Amino acid sequence: MIEMNAAPIITREERRQQFIELGWWVSIPLATIPAHWLYQGENRLDGGYYTAEANAAFRVVNDCGFEVQALEKVTADIFVLDRFRRIYTRDKALGWPYLSASEALDFRSRSERYVAKDHAPKLAALHFAKPGWLLVTASGSVGRMVLVTERLAKYFLTHDLLRIVPNDFPYVGYLYAYLSSRIGQVLISKDQYGAAIKHLEPHHLASVPVPLPPEDIQAEIHTEIMRAYALRDEANELLDEADRLLHEKLGLPIFDESLVPYLPAPTAPRLPASRPEMPHPKAFSIRASELTDRFDASFHVPIARTAVKLLRDGNYEPVQLGHITGDIVVAPRFKRIYVPKEYGVPFLQGSHLPQMRPYDLKYLSRTQQRNLEQWIIRKEWILVTCSGTIGRVGLVSSYMDKWAASQHLLRIVPDYSKGHPGYIAAFLITPYGQHQLTAKIYGGVVDELTEDDTRAVWIPNAPIEIQREIGERVIQAFEKKDEASAIEEAAIRKVESLLQKEEAA
Incomplete structure (x- = not known):
């Protein structure tokens, strides 16, 4: 009679070494699971459902020592x-x-x-x-x-x-x-x-x-999250107030596309009475001498010209943005070397500007990224997305001071003697700024905006006292926004450390 010996149980690392010795190893995530797992729950056959990371997260929760309930x-x-x-x-x-x-x-x-x-x-x-x-x-x-x-x-x-x-x-x-x-x-x-x-x-x-966890811990974390959202609401209220002040002090009406002189609709009906009338298209005409070197229709839509005309009718003579700023630059393209958080500089991208807090934040190597200083941003610089989705505006708070930023974020460096950074950001956020920025877009597939086109944006040259009255509210708003992000991040990290600490204990 031949005795059948049970196969020895080996660890995942031992299995990985066996695969390497056989020449089977490739650099993809690997997880080994019991076969009976495939017949549980939703009978999933996709590998992502069984990743080691998900199993580790379940283990952290189950071993945390606290009561656990389904959501x-x-x-x-x-x-x-x-x-x-x-x-x-x-x-x-x-x-x-x-x-x-x-x-x-x-x-x-x-x-x-x-x-x-x-x-x-x-x-x-x-x-x-x-x-x-x-x-x-x-x-x-x-x-x-x-x-x-x-x-x-x-x-x-x-x-x-x-x-x-x-x-x-x-x-x-x-x-x-x-x-x-x-x-x-x-x-x-x-x-x-x-x-x-x-x-x-x-x-x-x-x-x-x-x-x-105990209710006092839940209550403490709850309070911090509610505080973060209260700060965001305060920041939005400050931006609302700054926008109201800007229109009031500059003598500008709330911009509406009904102010744009499109060609009038025909007086006679175009369709039989039995059929609903189609909306009139936004059509316009321009002189041949106004074409310059741009033949794309979007460049000549009269919405930006209407915005500039309304600025000239306001309380203060407009000047081009380049006249009241220190510099307007786009950083060069570069090869990014990403590292874990503890070894790197936070890397801000265009998609982060409108978000409550930056999602999926990456970090550039402090030691291996050559000429890193070229991509470092400073407090109270204005950032504008200049590739892809054009015209998103942000202002660098003390929280983001000395972060790195993508080349897809155009930098506006303030000259405090001529233009307040908060005032400039507040203006660029309005339709008066947005329509001028987007009118200058070029590119077949990916939209782009240049430094020169940004310098040419018209902005009312208000007295510095008025600029400061508007701009300080904007700076406070972005400080509160990023303070809220820091508070929320700390509360989330506290939850993680609490669970992992209890598991380790």
Whole structure:
């Protein structure tokens, strides 16, 4: 009789070494799992569902020493709304302001699109989230979180956001911090599905385990998160006040496209009475002598010329931006050497400017990145996206002082004797600045903006006292915005260290 010996159990590292010796090893993530896992839950066959990182996150939560409950047990409801066909209206009175998922996560959410009320989907009221709800992106970059405040509650929100209703849970700020942490994000994203565009469903969130430390700790973290969101609301109020002051002091009307002299609509109907009249196209004409060397129609749309005309009719004579700034530069392209956080300089990219806090922040090597100083930004510089999505504006706070920034962020270096940086940022954020910036775009596939075109933007040359009155509010707003990011980041790190400390103990 032949005795069959059981195969020895080997570790993942030993298995990896065997693969290397056989010449099978390639530099991709590897996880070995028991075969019976494939028959549990959703019967998933995608490797990402079983990553070692997800298993490690489960282990941290299970070994943390605190009570653990599924998310559905500590919330009143988790739901997503049905897809719907969006029909917009130009009449604001007949519609609701609409936000996409990415717009809902912006620091300063705004909408120029209005969903027609008479074509709204069923359960339209649920598209308005209530203060205290949590929203989670459910398509694309899944798992990103936002806490609903009064400011966000007035918008008609997309169906691509999962709604978490924590009515029976008093520490929603703790929930937000935990789900935003590295551990929470791994547990959320492991369930995503889809080949090109990733998706999440309510039942994926419902099963996420939530550790419940003592109530005093939950209350402390909750308080910090609520403080961060209060600072963001204060920052937005300061920017609203600065915008109101700018229009009032400069004698400028609120810019509206109805002020643009497009060609008038025909007086006679173009279609039979039985058919609805089509909207009149925004048509215009220009002189041949005005073409200069640009033949793209977008460059000649009269919206920017109308903005400049209104500036000339204001209280102060406009000058070109280059006359009241120290310098306007675009950093050179470069090969980026990324390193872990502790070895690098934070690297700001164009997509970060509108966000509440920078997501997926990377770090450039302090020692291996040659000529790093060329990409370092300084306090109170103005940043403008100049490649891809043109015209997003930011101001460097003390929190971001000496960070590095992408070459896709144009730098405006202030000259304090001529122009206040906060005033310049406030003006560029308005339609008067935005239409001038976007009119100068060039590029077939990727839009670009040059330093010279930015220098040529017209801006009212207001007395420095008025500039300071407007600009100081803007500087305070960006300081509060980034202070909120630091407070939120610290609260999230506290959750992570708390769980990992208890696991180690």
